Amino acid sequence: MPTFWLVVLLLALSALGFAMGRRRALASAGGNPRNLHSLPNYYGANVAMSTAVPALAILAIWLLVQPIVIENRVSALIPETSIPENTSLSLVMSDVRRLAEGLDEAVNQSFLTQKQSFALDSATSDIRSDLGAVGVALGSEVRPEVLEAAQSYRQLSSSGATLMTVVAVLSALVGFFLAYRNSDKEFRARNVVERGVMALLVLAASLAILTTVGIVLSMFFETMNFFGLHNWRDFFFGTTWAPNFRGDSELSILPLLWGTLYISAIALMVAVPVGLFAAIYLSEYAGSTVRAFAKPLLEILAGIPTIVYGLFALLTVGPLLLKLFGQGENGVFGLTWMSGATSVLTAGVVMGIMLIPFVSSLSDDIINAVPQALRDGSLGLGATKSETVRQVVLPAALPGIVGAILLAASRAIGETMIVVMGAGAIAKFSGNPFESMTTITTRIVSQLTGDTDFASPETLVAFALGLSLFVLTLGLNVLALYIVRKYREQYD
Amino acid sequence: MNTMNVMDRTLETKTTKIAARDVNVYYGDTHAIKDVNVKIEANTVTAFIGPSGCGKSTFLRCLNRMNDTIDICRVTGDILLDGEDIYDKRVDPVQLRAKVGMVFQKPNPFPKSIFDNVSYGPRIHGLARNKAELEEIVEKSLRRAAIWEEVKDRLDAPGTGLSGGQQQRLCIARAIATEPEVLLMDEPCSALDPIATAQVEELIDELRASYSVVIVTHSMQQAARVSQKTAFFHLGNLVEFGPTGQIFTNPEDPRTESYITGRIG
Ligand SMILES: Nc1ncnc2c1ncn2[C@@H]1O[C@H](COP(=O)(O)OP(=O)(O)O)[C@@H](O)[C@H]1O
Ligand SMILES: [Mg+2]
Numbered sequence: 001m002p003t004f005w006l007v008v009l010l011l012a013l014s015a016l017g018f019a020m021g022r023r024r025a026l027a028s029a030g031g032n033p034r035n036l037h038s039l040p041n042y043y044g045a046n047v048a049m050s051t052a053v054p055a056l057a058i059l060a061i062w063l064l065v066q067p068i069v070i071e072n073r074v075s076a077l078i079p080e081t082s083i084p085e086n087t088s089l090s091l092v093m094s095d096v097r098r099l100a101e102g103l104d105e106a107v108n109q110s111f112l113t114q115k116q117s118f119a120l121d122s123a124t125s126d127i128r129s130d131l132g133a134v135g136v137a138l139g140s141e142v143r144p145e146v147l148e149a150a151q152s153y154r155q156l157s158s159s160g161a162t163l164m165t166v167v168a169v170l171s172a173l174v175g176f177f178l179a180y181r182n183s184d185k186e187f188r189a190r191n192v193v194e195r196g197v198m199a200l201l202v203l204a205a206s207l208a209i210l211t212t213v214g215i216v217l218s219m220f221f222e223t224m225n226f227f228g229l230h231n232w233r234d235f236f237f238g239t240t241w242a243p244n245f246r247g248d249s250e251l252s253i254l255p256l257l258w259g260t261l262y263i264s265a266i267a268l269m270v271a272v273p274v275g276l277f278a279a280i281y282l283s284e285y286a287g288s289t290v291r292a293f294a295k296p297l298l299e300i301l302a303g304i305p306t307i308v309y310g311l312f313a314l315l316t317v318g319p320l321l322l323k324l325f326g327q328g329e330n331g332v333f334g335l336t337w338m339s340g341a342t343s344v345l346t347a348g349v350v351m352g353i354m355l356i357p358f359v360s361s362l363s364d365d366i367i368n369a370v371p372q373a374l375r376d377g378s379l380g381l382g383a384t385k386s387e388t389v390r391q392v393v394l395p396a397a398l399p400g401i402v403g404a405i406l407l408a409a410s411r412a413i414g415e416t417m418i419v420v421m422g423a424g425a426i427a428k429f430s431g432n433p434f435e436s437m438t439t440i441t442t443r444i445v446s447q448l449t450g451d452t453d454f455a456s457p458e459t460l461v462a463f464a465l466g467l468s469l470f471v472l473t474l475g476l477n478v479l480a481l482y483i484v485r486k487y488r489e490q491y492d
Numbered sequence: 493m494n495t496m497n498v499m500d501r502t503l504e505t506k507t508t509k510i511a512a513r514d515v516n517v518y519y520g521d522t523h524a525i526k527d528v529n530v531k532i533e534a535n536t537v538t539a540f541i542g543p544s545g546c547g548k549s550t551f552l553r554c555l556n557r558m559n560d561t562i563d564i565c566r567v568t569g570d571i572l573l574d575g576e577d578i579y580d581k582r583v584d585p586v587q588l589r590a591k592v593g594m595v596f597q598k599p600n601p602f603p604k605s606i607f608d609n610v611s612y613g614p615r616i617h618g619l620a621r622n623k624a625e626l627e628e629i630v631e632k633s634l635r636r637a638a639i640w641e642e643v644k645d646r647l648d649a650p651g652t653g654l655s656g657g658q659q660q661r662l663c664i665a666r667a668i669a670t671e672p673e674v675l676l677m678d679e680p681c682s683a684l685d686p687i688a689t690a691q692v693e694e695l696i697d698e699l700r701a702s703y704s705v706v707i708v709t710h711s712m713q714q715a716a717r718v719s720q721k722t723a724f725f726h727l728g729n730l731v732e733f734g735p736t737g738q739i740f741t742n743p744e745d746p747r748t749e750s751y752i753t754g755r756i757g
Contacts, residue, residue, distance in 0.1 A: 287563060373600035377663070379561060381613040381670055382590030391612070396603050 006059065006165055010172050014052035017176050021047030021183045028184035038190035046189040049196050050179035055172035062164045070156045074149050082145045092146065095139065099127075099150040100157070102136035109134050118154075122147045216470065222463035230457040235464060241427035243447065243458045251461045253468055255427040259437035263348045263423060264412035266433065270352025271412075272405055275359025282360070283367045284389055295364070302357040306417040313350035313422030314341070321346055325434055338434040340424070345433040347422035351415055355408045362407065366400035366484075367393060399483050406480035410473040416441040440469050506533040509674060509704040510555060515569035517550050517559070524550045526728040528569075532674075532721075537696060537705045539715035539736065542725035543751065548708045549597075551725070552676050555706065556592035557585040573674070590617055593672035597679040599659035601651030601666075606643050609651040609662055610634060613670030629669055637665035638695050657688020664695060668703075675699060677707040681714065693718050712752060716740050724748045 022044035029035035036043070075093050083092055103120070106112045111134050112120075120127060127142045183189070227235070230251055238252030278298065282291055318341030323331055326338030338345075370393050378388040394401070416439075424436025427443070447462040510532040517525035525547045532538050532555075540548040550559070557578060559565040571578050578588055590613070601609050610630045613619075620626035630647070634640040639661040643654070651662050660680060667675060677696070681689040696718050699705055709715050715722055715736065722739040724732045724747075732739060732748045743749045 371600070373596060373598055374602060376558065376561070376594075376596060377600040377602065377666075378612070380556065380558060380589055380594035380596070381616065381666065382586050382588075383612075383616050384586050387616055392602050 003059070003063070003161075006168060007056070010052055010055050010059075010168065013172050013176060014048040017047035017051040017180065018044035021045075021180055024180060025183040025185065025187070025189070036185045037188050038193075042189040042193050043183045043187070045193050045196075046187075047176065047179040047183060049193065050175035051172050052175075053196070054175050055168045058171055059164065059168050062160075062167070066157075066160045066164070070153060070160065073156060074153045077149050077152060078145060082143070095146055096149045096153055098136070098138060099131075099142060099146060100153040102131040102134070102138065103150065103154060105136055106131060106134045118151060120147065120151075216467075219463050219467045219470065222460055223467045225455075226457055226460035226464045229460065235461070239429070241443070243461070245456075245458065249458055251457065253440070253465060255429055256438060256440045256443050256465065257468075258429050259344070259423070259427065260413055260439040260441075262433075262437065263344055263351065263419060263439060264409055266345060266348025267351035267355055267412045267415075268405065268409060270349055271355035271359050271408060274352075275356045275408075276363050276401065278356065278360040279363035279367055280389055280394075283364050284385065284393065295361075298357045298360055300357075301354075302361070304354075306354060306415060307421075309350050309354045310417040310421035312353075313346050313418055317350050318342060318346040318422060321349075321434075337432075340436060342422060342424035342436045343434050344423060344437045347419050348433070350422055351412055351418050354415070354418065355412060358411065359404055359408050362404035363397070363401050366397045366404060369400070370396045399486060403480040403484035406476050406483070410476040410480070413476070414441060414469065414473055416445060420445070440465050444469075506535055508532070509534040509574065511570075511572045511575075512551075512554075513570045513572070515551070515554060515567065515571060517547070517554060517568075518566045519550075519562070520564045524728055525554070528730045530723055530730060530733055532704055532706060534704045535700055535702075536721055537700050537707060537719040538721040538723065539719035540706065540708045540723050540725060541710075541712065541715050541751070542731075544710070546725040547728045548725050549678050552678055552706060552708055553594075555674070555676055556589045556594055558589070558594065560585050590670050591672055592674045592676060593667035593670055595660070595663050595667050595675065595677040595680050598683050599656060599663050601654070601659050601662050603650060603652055605648045606634075606651045606654075606662060607647040610665050610669050612666060617670060619669075619671065633665040633669035634662075636668055636695075636698070637661045638691060639665060655688075657684045657691060660684055660688065660692060661695065664692070668699070673703060675703045675705045677705065679708050679710060682710060689714070712740070724751065726751070 022040045025036060025043035026033065026040050033040055071093065074096060075089060078089065078092055078096075083089055103112070103117050107114055107117050111130070122142045122144045127147070128138045128140075131138055230249075234250060234252055236253060238250055239254060240250040241252055241255045243249040243251060282295060282298075286294060321343065322338050322341045324333060325331070325335050326340075328334060328336045374392050374396060375388055378392045379385075383391070419439045419442050423438060423442075425438050425442065425446070426436045427438050428435075430437065444462045444465050447459055447465075453459065508531045512528055512530045512532075515525055515528045516523070528551060540552065542548055553559045554567055554571060555578075559567060567579060573588070573592065577583070593613075602612065604612075607630055610633050611620075611626050614626060614629050620629055631640065631644075634643060639658060642658060643649075643662075651659065654662060660683070664675075664680070680696075681692050684692065693714065696705055696707065707715075707718065719736045722734065722736040723730055724739065724743075724745075726747050732743060732745045734744075739748060740752060743752060
């Protein structure tokens with residue numbers, strides 16, 4: 001039975017359980033809900049829960065574990081000697097899986113009967129062209145040991161699936177009957193459901209944490225692989241980023257880190273003053289009508305996808321800067337500082353524009369949190385509005401604003417699209433903002449999307465870069481949150 | 493409490509510092525102050541009493557145009573300070589507030605050092621020509637606010653680190669450092685314990701020598717202890733205004749009497 005229908009069956013069973021559990025509980029109280037310990041729906045929910053939850057849990061675990069078990073059993077069938085010179089066990093296994101899926105597909109499309117499909121012989125029939133006819137393309141001729149492995153793979157999968165169906169349905173039925181039998185007026189169904197709800201919430205919370213841990217761990221292991229293939233000293237302390245495919249790449253993070261920090265710094269130089277001043281205007285000067293439309297308008301900026309900002313950099317800001325600072329005779333100022341539209345400045349300015357709403361809406365919240373009493377105190381002494389802002393409001397809000405700036409910095413460091421389209425792809429140390437440069441994020445993309453072998457250091461370096469980036473932004477975020485929280489305590 | 497000396501207090505006539513004529517205040521459609529006429533004298537402590545929401549704070553804030561900071565607030569009528577209308581177009585509200593200082597209900601020291609809190613006003617208004625003069629002003633103000641002895645060794649410590657009573661006296665020092673002519677106080681003791689309250693009250697009595705003080709208070713005893721004139725507000729009206737002794741012993745209006753004897757509040 002396909003898993004989809006199995007799930008539908010389990011859900012139907014639990015819906016039935018809900019209705020029956022509710023009925024039985026009511027009946028045990030003589031039809032009067034007041035004599036029940038809990039509301040009738042709780043009894044229903046209890047039965048539904050006991051039916052569905054264990055069965056679905058078994059299903060989920062089974063679906064995760066079965067492929068791993070089968071993979072191990074089948075790969076043990078493939079003799080060391082039958083693995084061709086230039087490939088590996090995992091490549092052979094992927095052939096096996098593909099063949100097995102192809103045969104199942106052929107049976108599904110009634111091209112072969114179940115019986116025929118198991119009776120195939122690689123010597124007598126041309127399996128490759130047969131499967132081609134049902135739309136499954138195989139990479140090479142089928143070798144006998146691969147066919148044998150594929151057949152046992154199918155065998156194991158299908159018996160595993162049958163067993164899973166049986167076990168899941170059985171557990172659903174057991175849960176159903178146990179809970180149904182319990183549904184009488186003394187049973188504290190409400191408390192059981194309460195615990196169920198809590199379990200659900202805990203599950204959600206731990207999933208979020210576990211995925212984070214999973215992501216970090218997977219990056220960590222790939223990074224370890226990378227450091228197995230490439231000297232860590234070169235990665236952290238080298239000065240050149242020059243991947244090539246001859247095996248003597250220089251893969252140092254420093255030029256990329258420089259590009260990242262340089263572009264981010266320019267972005268912050270644009271975003272912080274503009275965003276902060278906008279926030280001050282909105283929170284201290286603007287009337288309620290201006291505020292009512294200006295604030296949402298500013299926040300729309302935050303909703304624009306970064307790829308659109310990238311286009312803006314590529315098509316508008318880059319050429320504009322080029323016209324101002326480059327093109328010699330044809331330029332506005334007759335300068336030759338800039339030779340192409342992609343530059344640190346282009347990416348930095350556009351990224352700064354992207355960050356303006358981020359900085360302004362965070363600072364606005366923080367400035368609004370400064371107690372009105374402080375403003376009154378200053379105004380009451382005969383200070384003007386701007387004196388009050390400069391000498392009382394901003395100093396009071398400063399820690400929070402610093403936190404907001406750090407959060408903005410960590411967004412700038414993680415930004416990719418704008419850099420791809422605005423900054424170019426040259427990794428180098430240079431202080432000239434009119435030159436092309438590149439960042440950690442864009443190099444991760446280009447190292448992973450190339451056509452290279454996945455096990456080469458040129459590809460694996462992406463994980464080391466990713467992990468470094470993660471540590472960097474995590475550090476910034478923790479620092480920012482620490483500062484913001486410390487500041488919150490001041491007024492609560 | 494000791495209402496006896498209130499009655500014995502001699503009341504000499506003094507010059508009028510602030511005169512309000514037919515003042516009305518609206519918050520949007522709410523009519524918060526209705527046709528108030530009052531004369532506040534120099535070198536006098538004037539108390540505003542009345543049930544909460546009757547408009548005491550609103551009226552007090554009209555006297556230094558702090559209501560300007562509230563968008564929906566509208567003031568009509570005349571308020572004259574030394575005979576000049578403070579709502580006149582030519583008057584700069586910022587300059588006015590330097591002359592009419594204010595102390596708020598909740599102590600609100602700035603998150604700065606004690607020294608910077610007190611020197612804030614003098615710095616803004618350029619009252620000191622050099623550091624030494626500034627230090628002198630700060631010390632004088634802190635002494636007058638009766639807090640110098642407690643803080644003289646920690647002028648660099650943050651003002652927010654003081655106790656509530658100390659903070660309020662710091663705010664008073666901050667207000668008098670600007671050398672105002674009138675000091676407005678909106679329930680300055682409501683966040684303080686009895687000891688701190690007594691200190692502030694004593695201070696108010698001393699301040700009378702150089703300023704005219706207007707104090708909003710919820711405590712009848714406090715009004716009786718510190719003020720020479722009392723104004724009773726009710727639902728936005730100024731019901732009765734006169735010498736404190738008379739208001740407390742022989743009120744003319746039945747509403748005043750009910751309030752003072754605790755029947756409305
Ligand atoms: N900022 C404001 N906006 C709107 N209405 C206000 C505002 N401040 C005070 N009011 C109203 O004005 C009236 C007088 O308030 P207030 O002067 O604070 O009274 P009191 O200080 O005597 O307790 C009240 O009805 C109050 O609701
Ligand atoms: Mg009030």
